[in-house]
Amino acid sequence: MRDFSIAVDAMGGDYAPFKVVRGAVEAVEREKNIKVVLVGDTGQIKEILDRMLYDHERVRIEPAQSVVQMYDKPAVVFREKKDSSIVRCIELVREGVCDAFVSAGNSGAVMTAAIVYLGKLRGVLRPALGMVLPSLNGNILLIDAGLNVDCRAVHLLQFAAMGYVYKKVVLGVKKPRIGLVSNGTEPNKGDTVTREVHKLIKRNFISFIGNIEGNDIFTGKADVVVCDGFLGNVILKVSESIPEVVVNFLRMEIKKSFWYKLGYLFAKPAFRVLRRKVDYAEFGGAPLLGIKGAGVIAHGRSDERAIASAVLRAAFHAQTKLDAAIERVIEKVRF
Amino acid sequence: MRDFSIAVDAMGGDYAPFKVVRGAVEAVEREKNIKVVLVGDTGQIKEILDRMLYDHERVRIEPAQSVVQMYDKPAVVFREKKDSSIVRCIELVREGVCDAFVSAGNSGAVMTAAIVYLGKLRGVLRPALGMVLPSLNGNILLIDAGLNVDCRAVHLLQFAAMGYVYKKVVLGVKKPRIGLVSNGTEPNKGDTVTREVHKLIKRNFISFIGNIEGNDIFTGKADVVVCDGFLGNVILKVSESIPEVVVNFLRMEIKKSFWYKLGYLFAKPAFRVLRRKVDYAEFGGAPLLGIKGAGVIAHGRSDERAIASAVLRAAFHAQTKLDAAIERVIEKVRF
Numbered sequence: 001m002r003d004f005s006i007a008v009d010a011m012g013g014d015y016a017p018f019k020v021v022r023g024a025v026e027a028v029e030r031e032k033n034i035k036v037v038l039v040g041d042t043g044q045i046k047e048i049l050d051r052m053l054y055d056h057e058r059v060r061i062e063p064a065q066s067v068v069q070m071y072d073k074p075a076v077v078f079r080e081k082k083d084s085s086i087v088r089c090i091e092l093v094r095e096g097v098c099d100a101f102v103s104a105g106n107s108g109a110v111m112t113a114a115i116v117y118l119g120k121l122r123g124v125l126r127p128a129l130g131m132v133l134p135s136l137n138g139n140i141l142l143i144d145a146g147l148n149v150d151c152r153a154v155h156l157l158q159f160a161a162m163g164y165v166y167k168k169v170v171l172g173v174k175k176p177r178i179g180l181v182s183n184g185t186e187p188n189k190g191d192t193v194t195r196e197v198h199k200l201i202k203r204n205f206i207s208f209i210g211n212i213e214g215n216d217i218f219t220g221k222a223d224v225v226v227c228d229g230f231l232g233n234v235i236l237k238v239s240e241s242i243p244e245v246v247v248n249f250l251r252m253e254i255k256k257s258f259w260y261k262l263g264y265l266f267a268k269p270a271f272r273v274l275r276r277k278v279d280y281a282e283f284g285g286a287p288l289l290g291i292k293g294a295g296v297i298a299h300g301r302s303d304e305r306a307i308a309s310a311v312l313r314a315a316f317h318a319q320t321k322l323d324a325a326i327e328r329v330i331e332k333v334r335f
Numbered sequence: 336m337r338d339f340s341i342a343v344d345a346m347g348g349d350y351a352p353f354k355v356v357r358g359a360v361e362a363v364e365r366e367k368n369i370k371v372v373l374v375g376d377t378g379q380i381k382e383i384l385d386r387m388l389y390d391h392e393r394v395r396i397e398p399a400q401s402v403v404q405m406y407d408k409p410a411v412v413f414r415e416k417k418d419s420s421i422v423r424c425i426e427l428v429r430e431g432v433c434d435a436f437v438s439a440g441n442s443g444a445v446m447t448a449a450i451v452y453l454g455k456l457r458g459v460l461r462p463a464l465g466m467v468l469p470s471l472n473g474n475i476l477l478i479d480a481g482l483n484v485d486c487r488a489v490h491l492l493q494f495a496a497m498g499y500v501y502k503k504v505v506l507g508v509k510k511p512r513i514g515l516v517s518n519g520t521e522p523n524k525g526d527t528v529t530r531e532v533h534k535l536i537k538r539n540f541i542s543f544i545g546n547i548e549g550n551d552i553f554t555g556k557a558d559v560v561v562c563d564g565f566l567g568n569v570i571l572k573v574s575e576s577i578p579e580v581v582v583n584f585l586r587m588e589i590k591k592s593f594w595y596k597l598g599y600l601f602a603k604p605a606f607r608v609l610r611r612k613v614d615y616a617e618f619g620g621a622p623l624l625g626i627k628g629a630g631v632i633a634h635g636r637s638d639e640r641a642i643a644s645a646v647l648r649a650a651f652h653a654q655t656k657l658d659a660a661i662e663r664v665i666e667k668v669r670f
Contacts, residue, residue: 242577265598266599
């Protein structure tokens with residue numbers, strides 16, 4: 001099998017460049033056929049690498065002058081920061097030097113730059129952000145996780161199609177069950193667009209299980225959870241915040257009794273594992289689907305482990321020729 | 336102070352009529368100036384009452400022949416079940432016999448019947464369901480919690496106005512902070528309707544804190560959380576399901592070690608309190624706002640305590656003359 005080269009935005013994310021560089025090197029250690037190109041400030045990256053043992057053949061630095069900040073507007077990548085680590089990563093993919101890119105930086109800027117510089121796959125109207133999430137019944141893919149607002153039915157149908165292919169080809173589920181987020185399970189529930197999407201997905205996918213309600217997203221009833229980017233963003237943010245709220249309430253209760261406190265002490269490591277389990281940063285990032293080339297957006301809070309798994313996921317994504325599979329399905333769906 | 340009479344749908348909810356009847360009696364015991372009219376099957380209600388001690392002056396039965404089932408379509412209340420406990424409750428309010436009603440039954444049917452039989456307040460375009468929820472910073476009111484889909488900006492502005500008045504008049508917050516759910520805090524974030532609503536609320540309420548993201552709903556950043564009913568339903572269902580998912584993950588972890596298990600045993604009562612804290616059934620139900628007369632929709636899972644608190648909330652709602660206050664504010668808002 002040939003090597004896969006991944007461009008990693010060394011300057012993006014809350015713990016960049018330190019944990020990003022170390023995570024990229026960890027990925028190289030874990031998989032023999034992966035190379036990484038660390039894009040960013042040569043001096044800073046070199047300093048981190050110098051204190052590590054790694055395969056010099058498979059890790060190299062690509063200089064980039066500027067950094068897109070978290071507060072920068074997405075369009076800044078075209079006006080002022082064409083030489084940023086984000087843009088350089090994406091250019092490496094466009095030039096064919098790298099097979100995929102990973103960034104934990106300003107996600108709006110990454111998505112905008114990727115769509116413009118790499119272009120959309122044939123037939124895709126709007127690329128979408130997939131997001132791999134934990135559920136009680138294996139991982140699920142939420143699509144769109146925040147890229148598109150004001151969607152029409154045909155856009156959501158395409159999100160379903162892209163999610164289906166990703167879940168099947170990259171995550172290895174044979175017949176991914178598709179669920180459409182709505183405010184009731186009956187086909188006539190939902191707003192106008194959702195009711196229309198319901199009909200379209202039903203017509204095109206036999207593995208469509210119909211509408212699913214909010215309480216069935218994380219039970220894993222569906223492998224692919226379809227919604228527009230506005231709703232997807234709110235679902236993600238709500239679900240990410242609740243464990244913290246729950247733990248806070250629990251802590252208040254636990255303070256009330258010596259015995260609760262003692263119990264908490266014993267069970268504390270389990271809580272730590274839990275936090276890891278529900279921390280989306282751990283889940284290998286969010287694939288950007290519908291663009292030419294593989295790109296993974298890692299969570300801003302990504303640590304070494306999260307970056308490593310995003311790099312591995314991106315490499316696997318590139319390796320599967322997902323893009324061709326998406327184009328084939330998009331061509332087939334009828335609306 | 337005069338007595339307030341509350342019509343209670345004795346046949347609605349998962350634990351009806353037993354826990355509903357007992358909960359209504361509990362409310363009467365807790366507040367001197369409350370009377371309840373238990374609406375439903377006389378025989379069944381009487382059997383439950385006969386085994387209780389209560390003030391016969393303040394509890395009476397109103398017969399209703401049929402029961403709207405959870406699976407019935409809302410419109411069934413007009414066609415086949417005009418003599419149902421739900422409809423009879425609402426008629427008692429319309430006739431002026433009761434000041435408010437409480438039902439834990441089929442919420443779609445309750446809302447439809449209430450809007451049609453009681454009518455809308457002057458100027459209100461669409462009544463909405465408020466929902467009192469726990470947060471890390473006191474209770475919040477989510478509006479609309481599931482009644483309206485395909486909303487225009489002016490509808491959401493009115494939801495904000497009604498929520499503001501309810502939070503102020505019934506829940507006693509002096510200057511309720513209003514937050515608008517969006518996929519980013521900046522005013523330009525959100526879909527077309529949300530961006531328009533942002534401007535409208537800003538123009539009308541100085542206590543508007545702007546857009547809030549999903550992760551800030553349950554931290555209690557805003558007292559009144561505004562969204563359409565589709566989104567509101569999904570937010571509620573997601574947030575209600577996550578503690579269960581978290582506890583399930585935690586349980587899997589805890590099984591892995593004797594010490595975790597031991598710790599869990601000690602801390603278990605704290606978990607029980609937690610469950611209660613995050614169980615929406617405990618929060619006194621959801622007020623239906625914008626209709627003529629006070630109505631509270633209790634959670635289907637309501638037990639005695641939940642029904643009692645819904646009855647007390649409904650009585651307080653009726654007592655505050657909220658409706659007149661809503662009409663005044665609705666008249667003042669500009670769009």
